[in-house]
Amino acid sequence: MPCLYFLLLLTAAGLHAQPADLFESKIRPVLAANCYGCHSSKLKSPMGDLVLDTKTGLRKAVEGRLLKALRHNDGNIQMPPSGKLPQNVIDNFEAWVNAGAIDPRPDTATTSQALRGMSVEAGKKWWSFQPVNEQPAPAVKNAKWLQRKIDAFLLARMEAKQLTPSDKADKQTLAQRLYLTLTGLRPNYEEIEAFANDINPNAYKNLVDKLLSSDQYGEKWARHWLDVARYAEDNPTSEATNPPYPYAWRYRDWVIEALNKDVPYNDFLKLQLAADKIPNTKREDLRALGYLGAAPVYHKDQRLSYDVIYTFLSDDWDERVDAVTRGLLGLTVACARCHDHKFDPIPTKDYYGLASVFASTMRSERPTFDIDPQVEARFQFVQRRLFDLAYSRNLLTGEASTVVGAAERVARWKLEIAELQKEMESLQTRYPVLVQYLERFWRDPPKQAKQAVTDRRRPGASAEPFMNTVYDAASFVDGSDANYTWLFYKPNEPRDLPVFLRGNVDAPGEPAPRKFLEVLAKSDPKLTNGSGRLDLAEKIVTDAAPLTARVIVNRVWAWHFGRPIVNTPSDFGTQGDKPTHPELLDDLSARFIANGWSLKWLHREILLSSAWQQASHRRADGDKIDQSNTLLWRMNPRRLDVEAYRDSLLRIAGTLDAKIYGISQDLDADTNTRRTIYGRIARGRLSNILKLYDFPDATQTSPNRDLTTTPLQQLFVMNSPFLRAQANSLVKTVDSEPDTNARIRALYRKVLARDPSSKEIDIAKNYLAQSDITNFAHVLLSTNEVLFQK
């Protein structure tokens, strides 16, 4: 991480401060926390032309009225204006001034300038922010090889290195590769044979089209997106105030459906950020808001102080900034939370401009059915208020009943709950489901409180007709009660945060109204419509369209070829890698936009290329020149991901439940035979099989998966009841075969979708002489070939 790396540099630089401990430990932090907000060289017009973050500026202040102002004994100038600092702090300043006001920093502000990242002006020239343009296909010698435009870019680079592309893979391999890539399932024997025997010159293209229009396409590709969207159904801790998201699975279903319908990628993003703000959005598309509505949030124990709760809340906003900017824009904007980005052209003000959007957005649960908008608006506000009230009531009547004035508070809250209950119960005839939903809040606390705690930590999906979404409401922390902190929400009001100096919510600096990243904005960066979510989404797909397109094209490329063009898929900033084929990325991104941001168009462009259809085995001549296959002179073979592996095992054994959509289920349950994408995804505790096979941590957006091979995986293959159960089911399907030879052949067709060689039959018979057919089925299921995509 660039940020951590930088911290180390800072540390090293800090060494020189050794003789002037006092300044670094007692003076500078106080100045930074209390004064930089108005007196910083970073401000356009520092108050009173006084800057305290440079050596020169501070010297001027010391020679002037610094101590007087701090002591508050000069009627004209009393600093900070918010109130006198504690006496010991002022004593420190006096001691420091008396000791000669040693300021160990270099004479000018060069330290901070040297460490400052790229300026916004310079940033506008950064490669990934430039407009995308179609590029002329480069000239190549072997023009016969070219099938799609991407081939020309790849071949030109190979020819320049005296490399030749690999031969086209055989038909069986191509069929297997296409099925796995587009549906996430190994094809069966019949499917492979049908393709191998299809003499139609368009057979390959027809298969691509057929698979792209299958339901399984969405099931496979939704999972790719869900890695980026850090989709999960609970929270990292899932405590009383951040319970699991029982309806998050509807967002997952929406992604599957949207990809199957080939919703243009720009609309796809807009719906996930702001479906509720787009006029005439269909009700079912509000499920897209699960992208924000089921995002990780932290537990907020309201007995804690204002600043602790406020920090938690700002962490929630930070999570959204990070997920959106790294996931959608390939930029590490969250690095600019505490300081201007150290490398990229992203000032803190831009960070807080985005954080303000999420400070104006609140998560809510909405019904799936159509509803009077006014009722819905009220329902969203009331559900949150009731949640907080009920949580507080339970807390202060339970273990925290000793908090000062608990009884009075609880009585007051109960009164408010009763009022809201009365109001909402008036909806009983029109919307009984809403009232039923809210009842949980006005019921008295459950007696089995301990039991409830355990259940809360287990993500439970619910089939109730609700969605996890968001709506426009600003969130605030109320610290006015000295013993109990409240969160409160203002529906339909935006909230513009100030810059929090060094990320500290107690140190507000200059205002940072909702705005888009300055370096990417092509017009006024302000985001003004409500929370600014829709404006933000628009900017991401218009002003930032070149970057947004490059990022998704690069991701899709990596999911097809096993390696990206830009090796850091979520960092297109200065610390990220440069593209291996810049013209190719530029051209493909430009045409992706020109073709209506269609992901299916992009798939065809890649899948119909000669490059993608190459054989994947190594060649000595290729290894010699480009061993890492950067130039794509062969296809990259790879291990299947956990979804394709588990789903294929179930399909081979004939146990797969191929139903599309639905509530999520525990993946570790033996009875679960649904596709893996319908498995429950937990941020708190990941299911065993997902953990075993490199499923990414869903607490944050994942740039790519690293596919490992570990002995624990092999223990699963050799010894797990799951594999054994598949072997048992599999054997039943070949029971009716007349003899051993026929059974071996049938098993080969089932498991590996091909006939065995004579050598393989020998190995099988040899083994069967000392074992039985179920064990042999287990052997076949355990082979490398099952887990491998050629």
Place this chain on the structure above:
Amino acid sequence: MTRRQLFQQMCGGLAAIGLNAMAASYGGPKTAGKAKHVIFLFLPGGPSHVDMFDPKPALEKFAGQRPGSVDLRTERQTGGLLPSPFKFQKYGRAGVEVSELLPQISSVIDDICVMKSMYTFNPTHTPARSLIHSGSILATRPSLGSWVSYGLGTENQNLPAFVSLSPGGAGGPQVRSGFLPSEFQGTPFNDSEVEPEKMIANLRNKVLDKDAQRRQLDAIQALNSEFSNGFGADDFLEGRIKSMEAAYRMQFEAMDVFDIRKEPDAIRAEYGTTPFANGCLLARRLVEKGRPLHPRQHGRRPGLGRPQGHRKESPQTLPRHGPGRRRAHPRPQAPRPAG
């Protein structure tokens, strides 16, 4: 740079352990690291540092009071500052102060580094726990163990590099790899169990005996070789053939290495028989047997049988830990999560 400076200036403390991992771009530390294994005991519910290694004379002065800088809000109602009831004395050549609670430890104190510079800025269990494991309260960053395995690598491919032992074998922030590749996440094992096959999922084959399993594996490997012959050299194919062999061996090795019952009775008696003692002994055994490189042990979860013994053995019953037991810092200095 001193260790103290490094730890102070890193955001949450333990994130600093990633130093080795970052060494490549940083230019490298001035002295080569010597550590080969790390055993990290995380002891929620253990006695306070104020009663063990960290005498606080000012607590006497302000006993029962809540001076401004420590007048913090906490989840549960708390009283004034509480001085430690235990006597401290300097031990060893280094003159490290240790309380009367730890006579054995004080006799070897010169072999121990006591770090008194740690603090938290969050008074709640779960986030503070996440903070010590990952340097962030949000449970989203790589854990200490992930950084260590990322930085030091592993010599032994047969077992995971980063093992986490805890009752129930829970995951959570202590095993998270965050933005590091998932291979650096910890593998949790349940140390409430002493039988290896109950600790490690799928360790035993319930259908085949050792010889039958060997024959099965031979058949698998024969077919794998056939496939490799047809396809050609490939890292994954070769790696998995080796990994299958490693897993086969691991079944029997782990039955030995993970079985603390094979320790001499005298050693087991020294450790005791609680799940916590078993976990400690297992961590030591794993390191001594040279299996996983960086096993890590962490203690009870609060509420799951925390060690209460120190209370009973104390000269007097300790009141509940209050805010006075926490080092308080003025708010402006509270470190923020790194950006």
